[in-house]
Amino acid sequence: MALRLARPAIILPLLLTAGLGAVRLVAVPTLSDPSGAPLPESLHLATPWVYLLLAPLFSLWDAASMLSMSRLRGFLLGLAILYGAWRCGRALLRRRRGNHRTLRQSVRRETLALALSLGALLLFLAGGALWHRPMLALAGADRNDIVADFHSHTNVSHDVQGTLMGGYDAAATLRWHRRAGFDAVFITDHNTMEGFRSTPGPPDLCPGIEVSAWRAHIVLLGATQPVDRNRYGGDLAGLLDLLRASESGYGALSVASIPEYERNHWGRLDTLIAAGLDGFEVANAAPKANEISRERRDSVIALARRTGRFVVGVSDHHGWGATSMVWNLVRAPRWREGARGACPTVLARLRTGFAAVRVVERHRLRPDAWWPAWLTPVGMVWESWRSMGSALTLSWFLWIWVVASIRVLAGPRGRE
Numbered sequence: 001m002a003l004r005l006a007r008p009a010i011i012l013p014l015l016l017t018a019g020l021g022a023v024r025l026v027a028v029p030t031l032s033d034p035s036g037a038p039l040p041e042s043l044h045l046a047t048p049w050v051y052l053l054l055a056p057l058f059s060l061w062d063a064a065s066m067l068s069m070s071r072l073r074g075f076l077l078g079l080a081i082l083y084g085a086w087r088c089g090r091a092l093l094r095r096r097r098g099n100h101r102t103l104r105q106s107v108r109r110e111t112l113a114l115a116l117s118l119g120a121l122l123l124f125l126a127g128g129a130l131w132h133r134p135m136l137a138l139a140g141a142d143r144n145d146i147v148a149d150f151h152s153h154t155n156v157s158h159d160v161q162g163t164l165m166g167g168y169d170a171a172a173t174l175r176w177h178r179r180a181g182f183d184a185v186f187i188t189d190h191n192t193m194e195g196f197r198s199t200p201g202p203p204d205l206c207p208g209i210e211v212s213a214w215r216a217h218i219v220l221l222g223a224t225q226p227v228d229r230n231r232y233g234g235d236l237a238g239l240l241d242l243l244r245a246s247e248s249g250y251g252a253l254s255v256a257s258i259p260e261y262e263r264n265h266w267g268r269l270d271t272l273i274a275a276g277l278d279g280f281e282v283a284n285a286a287p288k289a290n291e292i293s294r295e296r297r298d299s300v301i302a303l304a305r306r307t308g309r310f311v312v313g314v315s316d317h318h319g320w321g322a323t324s325m326v327w328n329l330v331r332a333p334r335w336r337e338g339a340r341g342a343c344p345t346v347l348a349r350l351r352t353g354f355a356a357v358r359v360v361e362r363h364r365l366r367p368d369a370w371w372p373a374w375l376t377p378v379g380m381v382w383e384s385w386r387s388m389g390s391a392l393t394l395s396w397f398l399w400i401w402v403v404a405s406i407r408v409l410a411g412p413r414g415r416e
Contacts, residue, residue: 009404017400020396020400024393029363030389031044035358046139046181050134066362067290068291071366071367074373074374075380078374078375078376087110137324138181138327138360144332145329145332147182148186148346149185151210153188153317153319154196157190157210160319163319170195170205173185174199177203187205188209188219191210206342206343209226213229214234214236214238218239218257219256240275246276253278253350254276283361310350326359331349332345365383
């Protein structure tokens, strides 16, 4: 009798365990270069012991943090559908067992279940967004490579001011990037240089600015003086003037940011290049920028390769969470022994064009993946599992069966 009652409690653990085993048949590398070039075999993600110990929670935080905006909407839709299916399934199971409740009892129980579920979801989302928790870091890079981020913000940016990340200054962004494994990070606040502070590293903090030009955001790497965006925000001619003046007027290299160039200038990328654009973002961890399809990304990479422009992946970090999705390797022999520093070394290397940067990005559920929107929660877990190593997989396995054992030992009333 006890075994029969315990059977429903182990169905889900059995399914999860089967999934963990099946996913090994379609496993993918954790890290890849969007250009298709092979990465150094030594590259890997260093895992803090807390992350490993709590792998299901931490890996789900990471997977959710790397979703695009459309996938985030699908995530919430999918959770609602799964929740409804779960509660309906439980109600049908109770009826089959002859366990009938009054309408008042059912309403009270379902209200409590909904409140607890919403509370758990809010705690999950708040923890993922607010806690600068132990995070996976890129490790194993060659000593002759500079690990760089080309787009990051502080609390002087308008979309950080007045939020719960209001204390995220240059020192805070340095700490975040240090924990993620970076050697250099460009501070590129919106239309201001006030957030840049010379702060002892590592990593090295590099100057820059993100200019709101005409229907485009242009990141100027190496800029050390303010830019009057009003000169460049009126029309296409203003945007092209900014690209022409980026190096001669500001001593900077210009990078077109996602999603603006994809949304507003897709048909005139050659025009931007002719005006002096130096590079493109092809991976951006901000949810709205993470929408770019792999087909379009590949088109931009091909264009950059053909015209000698560099491509980069960026965090576009605004202080939220602790998930790094992308890194860049910039080849600079013996840079650690030189007195020049990482920032000018990176800028000099970028001027050589397409071969200057190798982008390193994490596997994730993409907006153009085959998973329908309403199955985003399942797809998110599946794609996360596909790229996990054996240690994280083992942690998942142990947690699945620890929780299952507790539920079985608790009995039917405890499971309720």
